[in-house]
Amino acid sequence: MKLPTLILASASPRRVELLRQIVTAFEVVPSGAAEIADDHLSPHELCQLNAHRKARAVAQRFPDALVLGADTLVFLAREIFGKPANRAEAQEMITRLQGRTHHVITGVSLMHLRAHHERIFAVSTAVRFRPLPAAQVRHYLSQMDPLDKAGGYAIQEHGELIIEEISGSYSNVVGLPVERVREELARWRSSAPARGADEGG
Numbered sequence: 001m002k003l004p005t006l007i008l009a010s011a012s013p014r015r016v017e018l019l020r021q022i023v024t025a026f027e028v029v030p031s032g033a034a035e036i037a038d039d040h041l042s043p044h045e046l047c048q049l050n051a052h053r054k055a056r057a058v059a060q061r062f063p064d065a066l067v068l069g070a071d072t073l074v075f076l077a078r079e080i081f082g083k084p085a086n087r088a089e090a091q092e093m094i095t096r097l098q099g100r101t102h103h104v105i106t107g108v109s110l111m112h113l114r115a116h117h118e119r120i121f122a123v124s125t126a127v128r129f130r131p132l133p134a135a136q137v138r139h140y141l142s143q144m145d146p147l148d149k150a151g152g153y154a155i156q157e158h159g160e161l162i163i164e165e166i167s168g169s170y171s172n173v174v175g176l177p178v179e180r181v182r183e184e185l186a187r188w189r190s191s192a193p194a195r196g197a198d199e200g201g
Contacts, residue, residue, distance in 0.1 A: 003188055004112065009058040009069040014156070018176040019068070022185060031069060033057040043075045044122040047107030052120055055109035063113040066188065072106040072175050074151035081151040090152030091137055094162065097151065098132035104151075104173045110184055119184055123177035125168030127155070132162060 008019055011030035019026060031054035038046060048071075055069025074081040076097060084090035103124050110119040132140075144157040155163060155173045171178040 003066060003185065005062070005065040006185075007058055007062055007065045007067045009054045009067050012175055014154075014175045015070060018171050018174060018178050019181070021171075021178050022182045026068075027065075029058050029062070029067075031055070031057045035071060037080065043073065043078065043080075043103070043105050044107070044124070046080075047071045047073055047105045047122050048109070048120050049107070051107035051109040051122075052111070052118070055111040055118075056113075059111045059113040065112070067109075067111045067113075068181070069109040069111070070106055070176055072104065072150055072172075074102055074104055076100065076102040083148060083150055084146055084152045087141055087146065090141055090146035093152040094129070094132065094137050094140070095134070097153075098129045098137070098162070101126055101128040102151070103127070106172050106175065106177055108177065108181060108184075110188070119187075121180065121184070123169055123172045123180050125166055125170070125172045127166050127173060128164045129162055130164045136161070 006023060006026040008015060008026055008028050009031040011028065016028060033053040035050045041049065050071035051069045054071065055067045058069070059065070059067040081093050084093055103126055105122055105124045107122040108120070140158060140161045144154055146152040153162060155170065166173065169177045169179055
């Protein structure tokens with residue numbers, strides 16, 4: 001079965017590059033949905049909720065398209081590390097993460113509004129930072145722009161300077177779990193969408 005028109009509900013150049021590893025033809029329509037924070041939700045639930053909100057905002061404009069929304073957050077225990085407001089905040093974030101293992105969680109929603117179908121899931125990757133003296137943190141931040149990146153870092157931009165090891169999907173840390181998205185799109189191709197949503201881990 002051929003996929004309907006695929007729309008990426010994100011302006012992230014990193015997500016555009018990652019999705020191109022799976023499909024060559026898709027449109028980019030940034031979602032205007034505001035990301036929300038809710039202490040009553042687990043990290044997985046929060047990422048999935050924000051991915052759903054982003055996908056739905058675009059799907060309402062393009063109900064016959066298959067819309068992909070995604071939301072990536074960095075968590076240390078249950079504390080969220082969002083996008084830093086400035087370099088000083090990015091330095092503080094990385095300093096707090098140094099020498100410890102945190103989790104990067106990406107929630108993904110694949111939504112076809114006309115068919116009343118949504119496939120929603122979240123993927124988690126464990127990331128362990130090296131012990132980092134202050135000078136090394138400053139050196140890392142001098143090599144990249146941390147301001148549009150959750151946790152103030154990017155694994156694909158000199159990540160070897162700060163990251164000791166990862167357990168799970170590398171692309172998930174960049175912003176989209178390529179392996180899982182490829183599986184889900186293959187599922188869409190092989191069968192007609194059924195009604196209802198399905199959540200997976």
